Amino acid sequence: MSDQILHIESVEKRYPDGRGGQQTVLDNVSLRVEPGEFVTVIGASGCGKSTLLRLVAGLEHAQGGVIRLGDRVVDQPGADRGMVFQHYTLFPWLTVKQNVMFSLELGANMRAIETESELSGLVDRAYALIEMMGLEDRRDHYPNQLSGGMQQRVAIARALLSRPRVLLMDEPFGALDAQTREVMHDLILQLFAVEPTTVMFVTHDVEEAAYLGDRVVVLAPHPGRIDGIHHMAWGREREPALKLDPEFTKVKGQLTERIRETSGMEADHKLIERMTALGRRMQGNAAR
Numbered sequence: 001m002s003d004q005i006l007h008i009e010s011v012e013k014r015y016p017d018g019r020g021g022q023q024t025v026l027d028n029v030s031l032r033v034e035p036g037e038f039v040t041v042i043g044a045s046g047c048g049k050s051t052l053l054r055l056v057a058g059l060e061h062a063q064g065g066v067i068r069l070g071d072r073v074v075d076q077p078g079a080d081r082g083m084v085f086q087h088y089t090l091f092p093w094l095t096v097k098q099n100v101m102f103s104l105e106l107g108a109n110m111r112a113i114e115t116e117s118e119l120s121g122l123v124d125r126a127y128a129l130i131e132m133m134g135l136e137d138r139r140d141h142y143p144n145q146l147s148g149g150m151q152q153r154v155a156i157a158r159a160l161l162s163r164p165r166v167l168l169m170d171e172p173f174g175a176l177d178a179q180t181r182e183v184m185h186d187l188i189l190q191l192f193a194v195e196p197t198t199v200m201f202v203t204h205d206v207e208e209a210a211y212l213g214d215r216v217v218v219l220a221p222h223p224g225r226i227d228g229i230h231h232m233a234w235g236r237e238r239e240p241a242l243k244l245d246p247e248f249t250k251v252k253g254q255l256t257e258r259i260r261e262t263s264g265m266e267a268d269h270k271l272i273e274r275m276t277a278l279g280r281r282m283q284g285n286a287a288r
């Protein structure tokens with residue numbers, strides 16, 4: 001299993017700042033993700049969450065440090081890493097079945113799939129994943145005939161087809177309504193119970209991060225760096241009632257507070273609190 005450990009070691013990433021200089025977006029970021037672990041990443045807007053995920057996907061290159069998956073250095077995209085993005089990335093002209101199997105066609109064209117039996121095994125797997133995602137009666141539907149949640153279920157099935165060692169999810173439920181998100185949370189928890197997969201999951205939603213993650217990584221911005229890594233005390237079997245548990249609520253509050261403190265928006269929040277208190281006092285005076 002050690003060949004599946006994801007090591008992010010002292011990673012540094014800079015981008016042009018648009019004024020002829022460079023801005024450091026990630027500074028000395030190190031993280032080790034164990035096989036089968038579900039790690040969620042949160043932090044203020046612009047702290048480098050997506051950049052970190054893109055580096056692990058091999059879509060970007062770091063100026064410093066190294067990322068390893070097992071004993072291989074990550075320097076380009078590969079089938080050992082699946083990716084699911086926020087915005088639906090399905091091909092509108094392909095059905096559910098064809099979308100899930102798209103990478104098969106690609107693989108076959110590139111002669112990566114060598115035998116008939118390997119191909120038929122993958123086709124069986126595609127059907128099994130579609131079923132696991134509750135889409136067996138939608139196999140021949142096109143994306144525009146599906147809800148947003150269903151489209152993301154197809155995207156997850158497609159990303160899992162080649163059994164990636166790591167699944168990278170960038171705000172996958174960010175565009176869904178609250179109710180659909182809740183359903184998706186429990187669906188992917190069940191999915192990964194059946195099919196253990198290492199996951200790195202970026203989100204803005206602290207509740208989502210705490211509910212799904214074995215560990216929650218808080219990134220601080222300017223430059224993006226690890227503020228803290230928090231182990232979630234609850235076991236893997238999670239039910240919606242957990243979201244109402246006082247301990248869960250407390251942890252959620254602490255994580256929110258960390259984001260707030262590191263975001264540099266503390267002054268703004270204090271101002272809002274002062275104005276709210278002032279408003280209440282004025283209302284009280286007017287009522288007397």
Ligand SMILES: Nc1ncnc2c1ncn2[C@@H]1O[C@H](COP(=O)(O)OP(=O)(O)OP(=O)(O)O)[C@@H](O)[C@H]1O
Pocket residue numbers: 015016025043044045046047048049050051052204
């Ligand atoms: N290709 C790029 N060129 C220049 N700057 C970039 C590029 N991609 C990202 N950045 C900058 O890097 C910083 C981090 O961006 P990133 O998208 O990783 O943050 P994030 O934490 O995912 O943000 P959000 O939560 O708002 O999605 C931002 O300041 C962004 O403007």
